[in-house]
Amino acid sequence: MPSSARPYRSVLYIPASKSRALEKAKTLPVDAIIFDLEDAVTPAEKANARTLLADALAVGGFGNRVRLVRINGLDTEWGRDDAIAARDMECDAILLPKVGSPDDVDALAAITGDSRVWAMMETPQGMLNAHAIAAHPLVEGFVLGTNDLAKDLNTRFRADREPLITGLGLCLLAAKAEGVIVIDGVYNAFKDDAGLEIECNQGRDMGFDGKSLIHPAQVEITNRAFAPSPDEIELARRQIAAFEETEASGQGVAVVDGRIVENLHVATARELLAKAEMIVALQAG
Ligand SMILES: CC(C)(COP(=O)(O)OP(=O)(O)OC[C@H]1O[C@@H](n2cnc3c(N)ncnc32)[C@H](O)[C@@H]1OP(=O)(O)O)[C@@H](O)C(=O)NCCC(=O)NCCSC(=O)C[C@H](O)C(=O)O
Ligand SMILES: [Mg+2]
DSSP states (O other), X not given: OOOTTSOOSEEEEEETTOHHHHXXXXXXXXXXXXXXXXXXXXXXXXXXXHHXXXXXXXXXXXXXXXXXXXXXXXXXXXXXXXXXXXHTSSOSEEXXXXXXXXXXXXXXXXXXXXXXXXXXXXXXXXXXXXXXXXXXXXXXXXXXXXHHHHHHHTOOOOTTXXXXXXXXXXXHHHHHHHTOEEEEOOOSOTTOHHHHHHHHHXXXXXXXXXXXXXXXXXXXXXXXXXXXXXXXXXXXXXXXXHHHHHHHTTOSOEEETTEEEOHHHHHHHHHHHHHHHHHHHHHTO
């Protein structure tokens, strides 16, 4: 099971066909990269992108960024070749699109063995089977595919994402129940900083570990939204100190800023501080 302190604030898609973007990624302060062979790559470029990506990962230089390779679905003409290639790539996990049930993960594992798997959660079928998918022993993370979900649900765009909330919530519940990382979907309007910030904060409030991104301009806002803020760090320290003091005097409940602090709040505060420390450590390289 992955560490809950390991930050996944920003998870950037990079079309595997774009060598300039692959180079650029090495300079960006992202926590994870999705090297995409699926939607961002045209059919004519699929085979070349696969080779380009294998070479780029073999050369390396992506530092401590988690490397996920998104293959095409196994029901497409490229999926099987992608899976065979990805099995041998220098990556941390394979991201399987449009996962509908644990059987899809089994079908991938029949090709890729014990490689770690992340699941794109982006179909109504997948949402309804989210718990069984999260419970699959090879599954380590979920990435929400809100474009595909919106398409399948025939929703209209709303800034508050109300039409998608049930699906997002099902995936969050499943991921948290099974200790699986869960990453929010992309914000398509990559020049709209204000809209991105609102959607990041909504995702953070809901409990997502981070957000998937499509452009470098989205990294800074996302990293900030999903990192513990200075105020949160300061409050966590005060909660721990107050609780320890109260505990030493034989009591189980402290009060900080007019709110009770119990064991469970201290556990949350410790996790928050661990994440903040890990972000500093990762930034230090
Ligand atoms: C959206 C883009 C097509 C815009 O590309 P471009 O016009 O090249 O942008 P810029 O000129 O502003 O680029 C500036 C520099 O940044 C580099 N760049 C751009 N995008 C990326 C990236 N994603 N990763 C790394 N580097 C990037 C450019 O190379 C420029 O570099 P330099 O010249 O050296 O300064 C483009 O951003 C893009 O293709 N984005 C990714 C789109 C994508 O991956 N789509 C698929 C994933 S979304 C999805 O499928 C979600 C899910 O499945 C669902 O259902 O929701
Ligand atoms: Mg999709």
